[in-house]
Amino acid sequence: MVSAAGTNEKVGFNSWCPFLIFDSMQKLKELAQKIRKIGKDDPRRVLHSLKVGLALTLISIFYYVKPLFHGLGASTMWAVLTVVVVMEYTVGGTLSKGLNRAFATLLAGALGLGAHHLAALAGDKGEPILLDVFVFMLAAMATFSRFVPEIKARHDYGVTIFILTFSLVAVSSYRVEELIKLAYQRLSTVAIGVATCLCTSMFVFPVWAGEDLHMLVAANLDKLACFLQGMGMEYFGEKMESESLEGKSFLQSYKTVLNSKATEDSLANFARWEPGHGRFSFRHPCNQYLKIGAVTRQCACSIEALNAYISTLQQSHQTTTDLEFKQKVQAACAEMSMETGKALTELASSIREMKWSSTAGKHLAVATEAACRVKALVPADNSTLQEVLISATTTSLLTEVVRCTNPVIAAVEELSRLAEFKRPEHGRKAGAESPPHVVIDIKK
Amino acid sequence: MVSAAGTNEKVGFNSWCPFLIFDSMQKLKELAQKIRKIGKDDPRRVLHSLKVGLALTLISIFYYVKPLFHGLGASTMWAVLTVVVVMEYTVGGTLSKGLNRAFATLLAGALGLGAHHLAALAGDKGEPILLDVFVFMLAAMATFSRFVPEIKARHDYGVTIFILTFSLVAVSSYRVEELIKLAYQRLSTVAIGVATCLCTSMFVFPVWAGEDLHMLVAANLDKLACFLQGMGMEYFGEKMESESLEGKSFLQSYKTVLNSKATEDSLANFARWEPGHGRFSFRHPCNQYLKIGAVTRQCACSIEALNAYISTLQQSHQTTTDLEFKQKVQAACAEMSMETGKALTELASSIREMKWSSTAGKHLAVATEAACRVKALVPADNSTLQEVLISATTTSLLTEVVRCTNPVIAAVEELSRLAEFKRPEHGRKAGAESPPHVVIDIKK
Numbered sequence: 001m002v003s004a005a006g007t008n009e010k011v012g013f014n015s016w017c018p019f020l021i022f023d024s025m026q027k028l029k030e031l032a033q034k035i036r037k038i039g040k041d042d043p044r045r046v047l048h049s050l051k052v053g054l055a056l057t058l059i060s061i062f063y064y065v066k067p068l069f070h071g072l073g074a075s076t077m078w079a080v081l082t083v084v085v086v087m088e089y090t091v092g093g094t095l096s097k098g099l100n101r102a103f104a105t106l107l108a109g110a111l112g113l114g115a116h117h118l119a120a121l122a123g124d125k126g127e128p129i130l131l132d133v134f135v136f137m138l139a140a141m142a143t144f145s146r147f148v149p150e151i152k153a154r155h156d157y158g159v160t161i162f163i164l165t166f167s168l169v170a171v172s173s174y175r176v177e178e179l180i181k182l183a184y185q186r187l188s189t190v191a192i193g194v195a196t197c198l199c200t201s202m203f204v205f206p207v208w209a210g211e212d213l214h215m216l217v218a219a220n221l222d223k224l225a226c227f228l229q230g231m232g233m234e235y236f237g238e239k240m241e242s243e244s245l246e247g248k249s250f251l252q253s254y255k256t257v258l259n260s261k262a263t264e265d266s267l268a269n270f271a272r273w274e275p276g277h278g279r280f281s282f283r284h285p286c287n288q289y290l291k292i293g294a295v296t297r298q299c300a301c302s303i304e305a306l307n308a309y310i311s312t313l314q315q316s317h318q319t320t321t322d323l324e325f326k327q328k329v330q331a332a333c334a335e336m337s338m339e340t341g342k343a344l345t346e347l348a349s350s351i352r353e354m355k356w357s358s359t360a361g362k363h364l365a366v367a368t369e370a371a372c373r374v375k376a377l378v379p380a381d382n383s384t385l386q387e388v389l390i391s392a393t394t395t396s397l398l399t400e401v402v403r404c405t406n407p408v409i410a411a412v413e414e415l416s417r418l419a420e421f422k423r424p425e426h427g428r429k430a431g432a433e434s435p436p437h438v439v440i441d442i443k444k
Numbered sequence: 445m446v447s448a449a450g451t452n453e454k455v456g457f458n459s460w461c462p463f464l465i466f467d468s469m470q471k472l473k474e475l476a477q478k479i480r481k482i483g484k485d486d487p488r489r490v491l492h493s494l495k496v497g498l499a500l501t502l503i504s505i506f507y508y509v510k511p512l513f514h515g516l517g518a519s520t521m522w523a524v525l526t527v528v529v530v531m532e533y534t535v536g537g538t539l540s541k542g543l544n545r546a547f548a549t550l551l552a553g554a555l556g557l558g559a560h561h562l563a564a565l566a567g568d569k570g571e572p573i574l575l576d577v578f579v580f581m582l583a584a585m586a587t588f589s590r591f592v593p594e595i596k597a598r599h600d601y602g603v604t605i606f607i608l609t610f611s612l613v614a615v616s617s618y619r620v621e622e623l624i625k626l627a628y629q630r631l632s633t634v635a636i637g638v639a640t641c642l643c644t645s646m647f648v649f650p651v652w653a654g655e656d657l658h659m660l661v662a663a664n665l666d667k668l669a670c671f672l673q674g675m676g677m678e679y680f681g682e683k684m685e686s687e688s689l690e691g692k693s694f695l696q697s698y699k700t701v702l703n704s705k706a707t708e709d710s711l712a713n714f715a716r717w718e719p720g721h722g723r724f725s726f727r728h729p730c731n732q733y734l735k736i737g738a739v740t741r742q743c744a745c746s747i748e749a750l751n752a753y754i755s756t757l758q759q760s761h762q763t764t765t766d767l768e769f770k771q772k773v774q775a776a777c778a779e780m781s782m783e784t785g786k787a788l789t790e791l792a793s794s795i796r797e798m799k800w801s802s803t804a805g806k807h808l809a810v811a812t813e814a815a816c817r818v819k820a821l822v823p824a825d826n827s828t829l830q831e832v833l834i835s836a837t838t839t840s841l842l843t844e845v846v847r848c849t850n851p852v853i854a855a856v857e858e859l860s861r862l863a864e865f866k867r868p869e870h871g872r873k874a875g876a877e878s879p880p881h882v883v884i885d886i887k888k
Contacts, residue, residue: 038591045591052607053584057576060615064572077612084583084608128508132501139528140497147482147489163496164528168521171504221852228845258745262706285862292855298752299848301702304742305749306841313834322828329835336842340849347856356860356867360853364846371843374835384766385832390757391773391818392833393840397750398780399815401672402808404743405784408665409804411736412791416800418729423800 045089047205052087055200059083059193075185082193087201091277092209092270094201098194099273100158105190108162109183111138112169116179119170131170139163153269209270210280214351216264217289220257220296221348227254227303228341235310236334244314251307257300264293279354308400328377332370339367489533491649496531499644503527503637519629526637531645535721536653536714538645542638543717544602549634552606553627555582556613560623563614575614583607597713653714654724658795660708661733664701664740665792671698671747672785679754680778689758695751701744708737723798752844772821776814783811 039046063076086101088094119130142163145151151159165186173179230250245251268286276282343363350357378385415421483490507520530545532538563574586607589595595603609630617623674694689695712730720726787807794801822829859865 034592035588039588045588049584049588052587053580056583056607056611057580060572060576060579060611063615064576064618077616080611080615081608084604084611128504132504132508135504136497136501139500140493143496144479144483144489144493148478160528163500164525167500167504167524167528171507171524172521174508258702258741259705261703281863285859288855288859288862292852292859295848295851295855297702298748299845299852301745301748302752302841302844302848304745306838306845308742308746309837309841313838322831325828326831326835329839333839333842336839336846340846343849343853347853350860350865351856354860354863354865356857356865360856364849364853367846367849371839371846374839378832384769387766387770388822388829389833389836391770393753393837394750394757395773395777395780395815395818396837397746397753398777400746401743401750402780402784402811402815404739404746405787405808405811407739408736408743409787409791409808411732411739412795412804413800415729415732415736416794416798418732419725419798421794421798421800 044205044207048089048207051200051204052084054204055083055087055196056080058200059196062192075182075189078186078189079193079196082190083197086194086197088270090207090209090212090267090270091201092267092272092274094197095273096154096270097157098197100155101161102190102194104158104161105165105187108165109169109187112166112173113179113183115166115170116173119173128174131174135167135170138166153265154272206277208274208277208280209267210274210284210286211278213264213267213271213286213289214280216260216267217292217296218348218351220260220293220300221344221351223254223257224296224299224303225341225344225348226250227307228337228344231306231310232334232337232341236330236337245311251311254300254303258297258304260293261297264290305397305400308404309396312400312403325377329374332374335370336367339363339370343367488649488651492533492651495644495648496528498648499527499531499640500524502644503640506636519626519633522630522633523637523640526634527641530638530641532714534651534653534656534711534714535645536711536716536718538641539717540598540714541601542641544599545605546634546638548602548605549609549631552609553613553631556610556617557623557627559610559614560617563617572618575618579611579614582610597709598716650721652718652721652724653711654718654728654730655722657708657711657715657730657733658724660704660711661736661740662792662795664704664737664744665788665795667698667701668740668743668747669785669788669792670694671751672781672788675750675754676778676781676785680774680781689755695755698744698747702741702748704737705741708734749841749844752848753840756844756847769821773818776818779814780811783807783814787811 059079062079082101086094086097088097115131115134119127119134122130142159146156146159168186169179169183172182227250230248234248234250235245268290271284271286274280274282276284340363343360346357346360346363350360378389416423503523506523526545530538530541532541559575559578563571563578566574586603590600590603612630613623613627616626671694674692678692678694679689712734715728715730718724718726720728784807787804790801790804790807794804822833860867
């Protein structure tokens with residue numbers, strides 16, 4: 001028994017040890033692959049990392065070189081701090097943070113000095129109390145101002161630095177003798193830090209938020225086009241729905257467009273701070289990109305509805321009786337889908353090359369013509385049939401909403417189990433017999 | 445002439461001056477109203493502002509009281525800095541930032557000391573060079589790690605503080621004699637700052653991110669329900685589409701749901717840091733809320749499609765010929781819409797009260813029954829008509845996509861004018877005659 005256990009242990013150890021090494025080697029390998037992929041997806045990320053290192057190395061020279069060090073004293077540290085905090089991925093981000101930091105420091109420093117002189121009038125005992133009152137009031141007011149959407153969007157960081165600097169200057173005014181010198185040192189080190197960041201950010205492989213926004217908007221249009229052209233080819237095309245669409249990549253790629261608002265907003269916000277560069281002038285119309293983004297998302301929403309309807313349709317098998325009618329509709333749908341896709345591709349490349357062409361409008365006109373052709377298949381004087389068709393569409397859309405509610409119920413039901421919601425007594429008994437929610441299956 | 449001009453000026457000044465005062469009074473009034481509205485919409489904002497003031501006042505006492513001050517020296521300032529930077533609106537936000545800051549400071553401080561001892565081996569001249577190499581390498585690697593999505597989401601701030609502290613300790617190790625003392629002071633002041641923030645944040649009117657997420661998810665369900673019930677009453681209801689829906693508030697309120705992902709993600713991210721409180725245990729299933737959010741948005745998307753279709757339909761006037769058929773469809777649609785709305789309301793209140801009820805499933809079952817009833821209006825053996833109906837729906841959805849592309853073209857065209865895109869020579873001439881893009885109007 002003992003020997004057996006011993007053997008087991010030995011075997012366990014021998015087989016375990018290489019396994020552990022192998023396992024951690026495997027994990028390291030995966031991590032390395034992941035990191036390589038992040039760098040490969042956008043090589044500017046590697047450059048940005050090196051740029052941060054460069055900016056920090058530049059600023060630390062200030063510290064090592066004696067004459068520079070003695071001028072500014074220990075507050076050179078503020079310059080290092082500024083570089084780490086202000087350096088952002090895009091030029092606009094760095095500019096936004098840097099200018100916010102510099103101006104907030106200047107303003108708050110001046111106000112802090114004023115508060116110190118005012119508080120000094122109150123005598124030795126009154127000074128700290130008065131200073132505290134000032135700090136409390138200014139901090140509370142400034143914090144509240146961050147809830148104003150316009151300030152939140154553009155000056156959130158500036159307000160933080162404002163509170164910070166005011167508190168630092170006001171509070172330390174009670175102990176530090178040479179307050180003016182402290183304020184001057186802080187301001188100049190912050191200025192040095194911001195200048196270093198801006199130079200590194202703008203002149204060493206700059207990443208412009210405006211250009212990223214430009215490319216993102218074009219890429220989103222391309223994703224929608226990709227779906228429509230894929231549909232036009234694979235679903236409405238000559239294969240006639242014979243193959244299942246499952247697993248096709250074009251069915252998924254447009255979904256990221258639906259959630260692109262936050263990225264677009266933040267890029268546009270940074271782009272507003274950027275000076276003119278390359279093909280972009282200083283007053284480049286950032287807001288127009290946001291408008292394009294909004295209508296693109298609306299388009300993505302109607303594509304989502306189409307996709308949902310088609311994927312439900314694919315699950316039910318339809319028998320074709322009137323082949324001619326079906327072929328006509330199918331051909332028109334293929335044309336609508338392909339041409340709209342072409343129009344969107346055209347728009348994307350028009351944005352990318354900053355060259356307007358009216359081809360997009362022409363493609364869309366062809367698509368519209370195809371849509372009218374389908375409508376003409378139903379004789380205009382047969383108003384009963386037309387009414388039936390409209391009712392059918394409305395009902396289908398509403399049915400889609402009902403169907404969409406099903407997963408919502410399932411998800412909330414799962415939450416109710418995970419978070420241990422209360423359940424009514426009689427419901428628990430009933431729950432044992434019937435499924436927790438009604439599974440709905442509407443046959444098309 | 446002169447006197448006339450003089451009179452004019454006088455009149456100008458007299459009428460201008462009160463106008464200026466009036467104008468700025470008006471603006472001040474508007475600002476005050478805006479600020480009051482922000483505070484009224486969520487009174488916790490006012491409390492949060494006061495809490496920031498309170499935390500700062502508490503920490504400044506450290507500075508004023510002599511015994512405390514002498515223990516930590518001038519680095520008490522780090523405590524003030526920590527409070528300003530770490531204090532967030534929600535408890536989860538403060539915890540996330542505070543813990544990130546504390547652990548990053550600890551780790552980077554230790555590494556910085558190690559780097560100092562290693563660099564000291566290289567002699568007086570080699571030391572700054574070696575320190576710079578360390579700072580460059582660590583800053584570059586840490587910055588790159590911020591591009592890893594998992595680190596970006598949860599430890600972005602920690603990485604910043606890591607770079608910051610390491611640079612500060614490593615760089616200043618060249619000049620500062622008592623490095624250990626500096627590192628200890630920095631760590632303890634950061635800890636004091638974080639502790640102050642956490643106490644104020646958790647014990648004085650706490651705002652829990654988990655609870656906000658909980659309420660947001662429920663509110664979003666309510667918004668969808670509001671649309672469906674509004675539609676069921678006003679459009680499908682007894683009034684029979686007689687009135688225009690324009691300007692109804694329920695047509696707009698659900699639109700914010702479409703863009704709620706960013707807010708939900710950030711709240712869930714903060715909520716993960718929060719300890720148990722009230723009805724929420726420590727391991728409250730945050731991810732499940734994100735899942736509910738995702739399916740809710742999908743539901744909102746299909747509602748958007750329905751809304752778009754109906755609003756186009758309202759613009760074209762349909763004559764009713766088969767009143768009986770229409771009434772049947774309308775009644776079924778009203779039931780589908782109302783019952784789905786009720787199901788969503790039920791789910792929202794079930795989340796809010798943390799009490800599961802199976803009523804939502806029952807409402808949805810009624811809605812599904814109504815959907816089947818409409819389908820039954822078309823005889824199942826009439827497969828030609830069924831095919832026509834399916835084709836009609838697919839075409840309608842595709843037409844909606846084509847229609848949605850129209851504003852995209854218009855928006856890109858506007859961008860091309862604002863950003864002065866190149867235009868082909870012959871296009872410019874043609875442009876003078878024809879409108880810049882083809883306006884598409886598909887009659888329903």
